[in-house]
Amino acid sequence: MPAEIIKDAQAQAQKVVWRLASIGGYGEKDLPYALDLENNCVRLNSNKTCAKYASRSAVTLWATSFLALLKEETGRTPFIYSYPNFLESAMTRSSELAQYPLWLAQYAIDPADPLAQPGLKSGGCYVHSWTTSNCSSQWIIWQYTSCGIAPKYGVPGSRLDLNVFRGSPNIFLDLTKGSWVPEVIDFMPLNEPTQVTVNKLSASTTDKLVTFNVSVIRPNLNPVVTGSVKFVFDPLTPVSPKPTQTVVRSSSGVWTLALKGVPAGNYQGSVTYVDVSNTHATSSTPAIFSVTQGVEPSPAPVKPSPAPTKKPTTDGCAKQIKN
Structure with a gap:
């Protein structure tokens, strides 16, 4: 099974390499590829709900195999793009994964607030391969909204994703040159007694x-x-x-x-x-x-079913930053 996972990941990475070569390879100012990993469903039911999910170890092995071949073939360290809950719940913590720059998506947090940061949850934080010992996420790019005003930035359409970069201009250029290296930090412990x-x-x-x-x-x-x-x-x-x-x-x-x-x-x-x-x-x-036995609830009277009402339209940008 692990051999099949590695084979599939490398085959997919090779397709990316071929596609890059077909357009002339990376330019001097191009950022490296990003692996967008947000779904671990491997089989659907007939009603399109998920029938089977990949294990945490399988998702992690696939990702590390894909990223390693892409880095080897292109000479640049690719990003991994995902969101905090997926990184914690669908993947295992891996020192190998932490060697790749993290592009983290978490909305409804204002990056202009100096105390705001992605990767936190009520009463703690999401713990994954990029979580430090002080409960912060070691992200390089933070996607803070999917509701940017597209025309404002000269982009066709109505909305677009907006991101912030954490680092100096030299670190940004390192990503384009293939010389980026992760910062040495203290990570969360493993199996710490409780x-x-x-x-x-x-x-x-x-x-x-x-x-x-x-x-x-x-x-x-x-x-x-x-x-x-x-x-x-x-x-x-x-x-x-x-x-x-x-x-x-x-x-x-x-x-x-x-x-x-x-x-x-x-x-x-x-x-x-x-x-x-x-x-x-x-x-x-x-x-x-x-x-002990409590009072048995009385059966509720059967009420006639109300006529179906049209569901109100939901606003996908209701809690997101729009700028």
């Missing part, structure tokens, strides 16, 4: 939610910067059907976990922390609770 604490547990009757207030810390007692929590029932006390779990991050390293649909009974299990980026290690703490 500790889970249930600060508060509330369980009463079947008509109410079972809730946990959970915090997760690192060895230095700082909160974790990514990941999530879930409740894992003890196999000796299975629950069917499985209750619905919802998680809300209230601040960095702190979550409210709610279980809906827990039947009456006594339960034991664990509150488990999981980080798909493998920055922080999985950990858990035991939890025991009881639920």
Whole structure:
């Protein structure tokens, strides 16, 4: 399987090389190619929804194989273009990937604000191959909107993507010459130990939610910067059907976990922390609770179906910067 992934990636990269050669190769002021990687679906259902996704390791292997051949054949280091959530959730962290300049897309953040930066999320940051130890993303180009006013820049059409470059004029020229090298920085750790604490547990009757207030810390007692929590029932006390779990991050390293649909009974299990980026290690703490029978809800009267209403037109630029 890995050999097939490498073969496919290199075949696609070779097509890019041939296309570049057919137009005369890079010019002196041309930036290198960018690999636009935003989708890991490898098979669709008949209704066009995704039937199968590539694994995180497969996506990463494909990307590194593609980029390596492109760099070798063209003499310039190509970009990788993507968005923070995809880099964290669909790819594994790789020191090899970090050797390529990152073109990061994240909208609704004003680059004119000196404190604004892409790659952050509520109570933490997205952790991927370019995330530093202080939770910032080591991007070279930031695409901050897809709603630029095209005529303002002499571009046909109504809207276009706008970007900012981070670096000096010399660094920009290094990209065009093939002499760009990544900055030496401290990256996030791998599988750093964690500790889970249930600060508060509330369980009463079947008509109410079972809730946990959970915090997760690192060895230095700082909160974790990514990941999530879930409740894992003890196999000796299975629950069917499985209750619905919802998680809300209230601040960095702190979550409210709610279980809906827990039947009456006594339960034991664990509150488990999981980080798909493998920055922080999985950990858990035991939890025991009881639920008694609550008031059964009265069946809701059947109302006639309302006439369908036309959905309002959505504005794709509603929260984006327009300039």
